[in-house]
Every structure is written in C-alpha cells, then in structure tokens.
Amino acid sequence: LTGKMSGYSTDEKPNTLKEITNYNNFYEFGFGKEDPASYSGNFKTDPWSVEIAGLVDKPGSYGVEDIAPDSALEERIYRLRCVEAWSMVIPWLGVPLAGVLSKAGVQPSAKFVEFQTVLRPSEMPGQAQKLLDFPYIEGLRLDEAMNPLTLLATGLYSEKLPNQNGAPIRLVVPWKYGFKSAKSIVKITLTDRQPVSTWQKLQPAEYGFYANVNPKVDHPRWSQASERRIGAGLFAGRQETLMFNGYGDQVAGLYSGMDLAKNY
Amino acid sequence: MAIRSRGFIAAWIWRRITEMIRKLNGYLRRIPVWAVWLFGLVPLALLIWDTLMGGLGVDPIADLEHRLGRTALYFLIAGLAVTPLLRLGRLNLMRFRRALGLLAFSYAVLHVLVWVVLDMGLSWGQMLGDLVKRPYLTVGMLAALALVPLAVTSNNWSIRKLGGAEWRRLHQLVYIAVPAAAMHFLWVGKVAKPEPILWLGVAVALLLVRL
Numbered sequence: 001l002t003g004k005m006s007g008y009s010t011d012e013k014p015n016t017l018k019e020i021t022n023y024n025n026f027y028e029f030g031f032g033k034e035d036p037a038s039y040s041g042n043f044k045t046d047p048w049s050v051e052i053a054g055l056v057d058k059p060g061s062y063g064v065e066d067i068a069p070d071s072a073l074e075e076r077i078y079r080l081r082c083v084e085a086w087s088m089v090i091p092w093l094g095v096p097l098a099g100v101l102s103k104a105g106v107q108p109s110a111k112f113v114e115f116q117t118v119l120r121p122s123e124m125p126g127q128a129q130k131l132l133d134f135p136y137i138e139g140l141r142l143d144e145a146m147n148p149l150t151l152l153a154t155g156l157y158s159e160k161l162p163n164q165n166g167a168p169i170r171l172v173v174p175w176k177y178g179f180k181s182a183k184s185i186v187k188i189t190l191t192d193r194q195p196v197s198t199w200q201k202l203q204p205a206e207y208g209f210y211a212n213v214n215p216k217v218d219h220p221r222w223s224q225a226s227e228r229r230i231g232a233g234l235f236a237g238r239q240e241t242l243m244f245n246g247y248g249d250q251v252a253g254l255y256s257g258m259d260l261a262k263n264y
Numbered sequence: 265m266a267i268r269s270r271g272f273i274a275a276w277i278w279r280r281i282t283e284m285i286r287k288l289n290g291y292l293r294r295i296p297v298w299a300v301w302l303f304g305l306v307p308l309a310l311l312i313w314d315t316l317m318g319g320l321g322v323d324p325i326a327d328l329e330h331r332l333g334r335t336a337l338y339f340l341i342a343g344l345a346v347t348p349l350l351r352l353g354r355l356n357l358m359r360f361r362r363a364l365g366l367l368a369f370s371y372a373v374l375h376v377l378v379w380v381v382l383d384m385g386l387s388w389g390q391m392l393g394d395l396v397k398r399p400y401l402t403v404g405m406l407a408a409l410a411l412v413p414l415a416v417t418s419n420n421w422s423i424r425k426l427g428g429a430e431w432r433r434l435h436q437l438v439y440i441a442v443p444a445a446a447m448h449f450l451w452v453g454k455v456a457k458p459e460p461i462l463w464l465g466v467a468v469a470l471l472l473v474r475l
Contacts, residue, residue, distance in 0.1 A: 018322070022321070031455070221399065222388060228383065230323055234315075235382065237387070
C-alpha cells in the first residue's frame with residue numbers, strides 16, 4: 001500500500017513498525033501491551049463491513065474498500081499521545097473521515113458521531129474475559145469528526161493495518177488521547193445526542209467525552225504535563241506534552257470559549 | 265464406626281503433615297542464608313541480562329520499573345509470610361527473614377531509582393508535584409520510605425542497641441509498607457487488574473492472621 005503525502009504529517013521520526021505493532025492498548029485482546037500482538041492472530045477481518053447509520057441520507061453497509069479505496073489513501077504521519085503519558089509517531093495510511101461522512105450525507109440534525117468496535121468474543125480473548133464493557137464505544141462532536149485531521153486508517157507504513165492496531169479500519173484523532181481512536185470499527189452512527197464512550201462510562205471522573213491532549217489538565221491519578229517517547233532509549237528522559245498534542249493550529253478553534261478543565 | 269475411621273484418617277494425615285514439616289525444617293536448617301541471597305538476586309540477573317540483550321520489549325523503561333517493583337512486592341510478601349507460616353504451620357523460615365526483607369528493600373530502591381532517573385528523567389519539579397498530588401505515588405513512596413529504617417536496623421547490633429521490644433515495634437512499619445506497596449500496584453493502572461488485587465488480598469490476609 002502507498003499513500004499520497006500530506007501536509008498534515010509531522011517531520012518527526014516515526015517509530016519502527018516493530019514498536020508500533022508490539023506496544024498496543026487494545027483491551028479486546030488483553031490488558032498487556034503485547035497481548036494484542038500475541039492474541040490477535042485468529043481475528044478475521046475479511047470480509048468486513050461498516051454500517052453507517054443514524055442521521056444520514058444514505059445509511060447502509062459499506063465495505064472497507066468502498067470507504068477507503070487503496071487509490072485514495074493518504075499517508076499521515078501523526079504523533080500519538082496515550083492517556084498513560086507515553087507517545088509515538090505513526091505513519092498511518094487512510095482517508096479523512098469528513099469525506100466518508102459527506103458521501104453518506106450527514107443530515108442537518110446530526111451533532112455527534114458514535115463509533116462502535118466489533119464484538120467478537122470468540123476471536124478476542126479480552127472480550128471473552130469481559131475486561132471492559134464491550135463493545136467498545138467512542139464518540140466525537142460532528143465538527144471534530146469533520147476536521148481534516150480526523151482519519152479513518154486502513155494501513156500503516158506500507159502495510160495493511162495489522163490486527164493488533166485495529167484492523168481493518170480504525171479511527172485516528174491525533175489531538176486526543178489514544179483511547180478516543182476506536183479500532184476495528186463496524187458501525188458509525190450520526191446522532192443528535194452526545195455518545196457515552198466506554199471509558200467515560202467506566203470512570204467518568206477520569207475519562208471525559210473530549211479527552212483532548214492537555215498538559216494543564218491532569219488525569220486525577222497522574223500528571224499529563226510530560227510524556228515519554230517510546231523508542232527514545234533508556235536515558236532520553238521526558239518531553240513536554242503539547243496542548244492538543246501539537247495540533248492546536250488546526251483544532252484549537254473547535255473549543256474556543258469552552259472550559260477545557262471542565263470539558264476534559 | 266464410619267465417624268471413628270474418618271477421625272482416624274484425619275489424625276493420620278495431620279501426623280504425616282507435621283512429620284513432613286519437621287523434615288522440611290531439618291532441610292531448611294542446612295540451607296545457608298547466602299543461598300537465599302543468591303536465589304534473590306536471580307530476578308536482578310535476568311533483568312540485567314534482558315537489558316543488555318535487548319529482551320525488554322518496546323518500552324524497556326516501563327519493563328525495568330515494573331519488574332523491579334513486582335519483585336520487591338514478592339519479597340515483601342514472602343517476608344510477611346514468615347511469622348504466620350511458623351505460627352500456623354510450624355514451618356520455620358525465621359533464619360531467612362532478614363535476607364528476604366533486605367532483598368525486598370534492594371529491589372524497592374532500584375525500582376525508585378529507575379523511576380527517578382529513567383522514567384522521570386530527573387525532572388525533580390514534576391516528581392515532587394506528583395508525589396504530593398498522586399495518591400498512587402504517595403503511597404508507593406510511603407512504602408519505600410517506611411522500608412528505610414527497617415533496612416538500616418536489619419542487623420544484630422541494632423537489635424541489641426534498640427532492645428527486642430523496641431526493635432519489634434519499629435519493624436511493625438512493615439504492616440504499613442506491604443499493603444501500601446500493593447495499593448500502589450493496584451492504583452497505577454487504568455483499570456483494576458486481577459494481579460494487584462490478588463497481592464493486596466494476600467497482604468491483608470497475612471496481616472489479619474496476626475490479629
């Protein structure tokens with residue numbers, strides 16, 4: 001797979017494929033960072049369809065190749081900041097979500113977008129063990145979903161998206177903590193009500209709907225002021241976390257006038 | 265008849281167990297304390313080996329930190345189990361308790377050092393702030409600090425100097441340190457995972473049997 005270069009890419013050095021594919025939070029396959037790489041081998045991603053539902057003109061089931069044809073892929077090298085205060089740089093291949101939604105015809109009453117991850121406990125040991133309240137749900141405000149940074153990824157480096165990274169199609173929202181970027185998506189619902197995400201439901205005091213990367217708003221149990229870049233070496237120390245993960249120029253306007261300490 | 269024979273069997277089993285424990289105690293007497301130290305340094309040797317051979321995984325710092333912390337907790341729990349095993353099971357591990365405690369302390373020190381130097385990169389400001397604001401760090405550091413006076417007085421001279429009663433009272437700090445360490449382990453994660461819950465349970469159980 002290849003993708004057109006994009007002006008939204010960072011020029012920071014991407015993490016290696018080995019790092020990106022062996023250090024994952026994907027509780028569908030277990031709590032451990034290496035569990036997704038170890039236990040996602042039996043996960044079947046072909047055939048796959050994504051249902052686009054709710055307040056759209058053309059609801060229905062779409063194949064991955066309809067949503068993100070190989071010829072339309074862009075390469076987006078994005079920083080990824082996990083809520084656990086580590087970060088990576090990942091060269092995604094994907095298409096902007098905005099185009100996909102526009103094609104489906106977003107109705108004027110739609111205000112939010114809800115994403116649902118596949119529920120398949122027979123192939124996902126973490127789901128079989130009920131590690132979280134599955135299926136995994138995430139959500140964005142419509143203007144966040146339509147922002148040109150917001151991506152539906154189907155590949156990384158020149159490969160099809162590996163199972164442990166959310167194959168065959170996942171969300172990437174680079175200015176928010178990683179858990180917002182739902183993986184292995186089977187349903188996208190346009191709605192007029194703010195979705196309740198899985199983490200928000202589990203621990204509302206710790207995980208809000210917005211989950212924007214914000215060095216000034218700490219997680220109640222740990223600081224978000226700095227982060228450790230995976231792959232930087234034993235003695236690299238920490239780097240400062242940037243507001244909106246460094247994507248403020250593109251997204252700060254979405255939140256003007258909002259109290260981000262309240263809307264965390 | 266049935267009841268009598270059942271009682272007979274129970275008594276026989278009990279005799280066999282106590283006999284086994286007596287034998288075990290005999291073997292244990294022959295194990296030198298340095299062997300416990302040697303055994304206790306195996307996790308460290310493996311850690312050094314993995315560090316040098318690149319066997320630590322994608323985030324080596326987290327691996328180092330977590331493995332050291334876990335090992336410290338295991339030795340703390342082992343040390344805390346010595347008295348109940350003697351009292352309830354007549355198994356005598358008393359000779360090894362000092363080594364277990366000092367091993368736990370050594371791993372705790374290394375765990376804190378990895379946090380300070382590698383994980384936090386010596387950013388003292390953030391570390392101090394976090395220690396005050398983050399309960400999991402506060403209890404973790406509390407556990408580590410509580411071990412300091414215990415490690416310093418883990419020698420015969422200190423027992424003589426303090427007197428047995430006073431020394432024992434001081435070493436009751438471990439009753440705080442162990443559950444605090446287990447709590448720290450539980451609190452550090454995004455979700456409550458089974459392993460830290462298990463160890464917190466074991467720590468609390470080992471304290472409760474002392475009542």
